[in-house]
Amino acid sequence: MRKCVSLVAVASAAVGLAACSSPSQHREPAGAAKPVGAAASPESVRAAHAVPAAPIAAAPVVPAASGAVPAHAAAAGAGRNPQPGQAAGQAAGQGAAHDSASAIGAPVLIPSGTTGAVPQPAHPHAAGGSARPAGASRALAPALPRPAPAPPQSAQGTNIGYDPNAAATSQIMNAVAAAQMDGKTVLLDFGANWCTACRALDKAMHTPKVRSVLQQRYHVVQIDLGNADPAHMALATQYDPLGTFGMPLLVVLNPDGSVRADSARSGQPKYTEADMAAWLNQWAVR
Amino acid sequence: MRSSTVLTVAALSGVPVLAALAFAATVHRHPVDVGFSESGVDVAMHLSQDGSKLLTTFTPQRPGFHLYSVGLPADGIDGLGRPTRVEVAGALRSQGPLTAESPVRMLAMQGTDVSFPVYPDGPVTTELPVAMDSQGGAKVLVSYAACSPQECLMPVSSHPVELTATTLSSMRG
Numbered sequence: 017m018r019k020c021v022s023l024v025a026v027a028s029a030a031v032g033l034a035a036c037s038s039p040s041q042h043r044e045p046a047g048a049a050k051p052v053g054a055a056a057s058p059e060s061v062r063a064a065h066a067v068p069a070a071p072i073a074a075a076p077v078v079p080a081a082s083g084a085v086p087a088h089a090a091a092a093g094a095g096r097n098p099q100p101g102q103a104a105g106q107a108a109g110q111g112a113a114h115d116s117a118s119a120i121g122a123p124v125l126i127p128s129g130t131t132g133a134v135p136q137p138a139h140p141h142a143a144g145g146s147a148r149p150a151g152a153s154r155a156l157a158p159a160l161p162r163p164a165p166a167p168p169q170s171a172q173g174t175n176i177g178y179d180p181n182a183a184a185t186s187q188i189m190n191a192v193a194a195a196q197m198d199g200k201t202v203l204l205d206f207g208a209n210w211c212t213a214c215r216a217l218d219k220a221m222h223t224p225k226v227r228s229v230l231q232q233r234y235h236v237v238q239i240d241l242g243n244a245d246p247a248h249m250a251l252a253t254q255y256d257p258l259g260t261f262g263m264p265l266l267v268v269l270n271p272d273g274s275v276r277a278d279s280a281r282s283g284q285p286k287y288t289e290a291d292m293a294a295w296l297n298q299w300a301v302r
Numbered sequence: 303m304r305s306s307t308v309l310t311v312a313a314l315s316g317v318p319v320l321a322a323l324a325f326a327a328t329v330h331r332h333p334v335d336v337g338f339s340e341s342g343v344d345v346a347m348h349l350s351q352d353g354s355k356l357l358t359t360f361t362p363q364r365p366g367f368h369l370y371s372v373g374l375p376a377d378g379i380d381g382l383g384r385p386t387r388v389e390v391a392g393a394l395r396s397q398g399p400l401t402a403e404s405p406v407r408m409l410a411m412q413g414t415d416v417s418f419p420v421y422p423d424g425p426v427t428t429e430l431p432v433a434m435d436s437q438g439g440a441k442v443l444v445s446y447a448a449c450s451p452q453e454c455l456m457p458v459s460s461h462p463v464e465l466t467a468t469t470l471s472s473m474r475g
Contacts, residue, residue, distance in 0.1 A: 210447075211454040212382050212411050212418060241456070262342075262453030284452040 177218065178209050178240035184248050188269075191235040195271035201301045202269035203234045206252045206261075208242030214264045216287040223289035226296065233300040241265075256280045268299040276301070334472040335359075336465065342367065342455040343448050347388075347463070348473040353434045354397075358388050360446055361425040367448045367455070368409070369426055371419035372400045382411075383418050384447035384457045388430050392440035393470060398431035409451075420449075440465045 191202045207214035220226055221236075230236060239248050241263055255267045255278050266279040277299040279285070285295035337346035347358040360369050370378075374385035388400050404426040408417040434440075441464055447457035465473070 208454070208457075209381055210378055210384055210457070212449055213451065213453045215382055215416075216411055216451070244456075260342075262450075262455050264453065286452070 178207050178214070178238050178242060180240045180243045180245060182238075182240065184237070184239040184251055187237045188239075188251070191237050192269060192271070192273040194235050195269070199271055199301060201234050201271070201276065201299065202273075203230070203236045203296070204255070204267040204269065205236060205238045205264055206241050206248075206255075206267070207238065207264035208240060210242055211263045213262075213284075213287075217264045217266075217292075220287040220289060220292040223292070225289050225293040229293050229296045229300070234296065270301060333474055334469075336463065336469060336473055338444075338461065338463065339363070340461060341448065341458050343369070343446060343458070345444055345446075345461075347442065349432075349434070349470070351474060353474050354431060356388065356390065356394065356430040356432045356442070357427055358430070358442075358444065359425055359427040360386065360448075362423070362448045364450075366423055366450045368420040368423050368450070369446050369448055371406045371421065372402055372428060373406070374419060379416065379418060382416070383449075384445070384459075386421075386426070386428060387443070387445035387460075388428055389443040389445075389460075390430065390432055390440060391443070392465075393435040393438040393467065394440035394442070394465070395433045395435070396430060397433050400428055400430045402426055402428045423450075434470065437467060439467055440470060 188202070188204060194200070195202050205217070207217070221230065239251060241248055241252060252261065252265055255261075255275065256265065261280040262284075264279070264284075266285070268276040268278065270276045282299075285291050333348040333351075335346035335348045337344065339345070342363050344361040344363060345358065346361070347356060349356055362369070369386050370383045372386045374383050376385060376387075378384055386400075386402070390396050402421060404421045406419045407422060409420045410417045441462055443460040443462055445457070445459050445461070448455045
């Protein structure tokens with residue numbers, strides 16, 4: 017009889033243990049993958065990334081760019097969105113600038129007339145889609161939610177100049193070819209028409225001082241990232257392979273096409289006339 | 303004392319303790335946040351205790367970054383800016399407009415006279431009134447863009463978050 021009682025008691029304890037452990041299993045979501053906090057922060061990733069950006073030569077030519085534009089044409093504007101600095105005929109090296117920059121990228125071979133399919137890599141910001149637990153619960157402020165106010169109206173234009181249909185690779189090649197001829201620097205401006213910071217940059221680039229620097233020392237190419245075009249994203253990723261860049265991403269190229277500077281590493285210039293002009297002068301080829 | 307007696311006493315004394323632990327676990331359930339990280343923002347969501355609100359917290363990973371108001375038009379103001387959006391489908395049905403607990407501030411764009419309704423830098427939590435079906439999974443579509451005065455990160459458009467019935471249950475506070 018005693019043995020029977022003991023066995024029953026042990027069995028009941030085991031059942032109790034099982035009952036207590038089950039709730040924690042229920043809290044594990046089916047789609048659990050990893051906690052939110054496990055994602056590497058951009059800062060840590062960027063800090064660990066010390067390799068200069070890949071040169072443009074690594075990119076196959078966009079099929080749409082197969083109609084090669086003569087190199088000299090780029091000097092008059094390397095794309096469909098002529099910028100203040102794209103006017104031809106100005107000798108490089110003019111203007112009072114201090115040239116503290118040195119090339120940080122490898123020399124680049126400019127493909128001539130080659131065409132090929134652009135690889136369509138997965139968008140670095142493509143949606144993942146799976147749900148996962150994010151750790152502990154969050155305490156919310158007791159304040160009542162309030163409806164968002166109606167957005168204000170403004171009279172600003174709607175297009176900065178990033179053309180989603182532009183043949184970016186061809187434009188860059190043309191700009192580099194032009195730079196090889198006249199010794200100017202190439203400025204790649206990756207951005208989007210919806211991007212408020214890009215609009216601020218655009219405003220700065222149209223100020224007199226900045227226009228002057230651009231005209232005398234740069235060939236400018238604007239590349240649209242607003243529509244997540246895989247080819248354009250691939251171009252931007254070449255200069256920031258981990259895809260941690262923000263917009264606008266400014267990349268300065270030497271006349272040989274190698275990377276001279278980029279804002280993902282050097283930091284964004286302030287979008288005032290003086291600061292922007294100073295930044296451009298700092299990185300322009302002497 | 304026989305070993306069988308020791309086992310009996312131990313087992314009987316442990317049952318109330320274990321029962322109390324099980325009760326506590328049932329009464330004090332912590333909601334599980336479900337989310338993802340993309341374009342420099344951590345997104346975590348859970349349901350209110352009564353299941354009537356989907357609470358989504360957006361946390362920019364870098365200081366100085368903000369999100370745009372849920373009230374911003376889909377195409378922004380004159381094409382500029384992208385609103386914060388949380389939409390549901392499946393077992394979750396929207397019962398009202400998306401709101402945010404953070405106050406909106408008007409951010410003047412550098413060099414222009416345009417200002418945008420944005421939330422203060424840092425985390426912002428939105429609330430979406432929802433009704434939840436007893437069975438089936440749900441899908442939440444999340445959209446946002448994080449910007450600082452100097453740069454914008456790539457926008458996220460309709461990022462899908464699939465929620466199974468089990469996950470939905472665990473998300474309730």
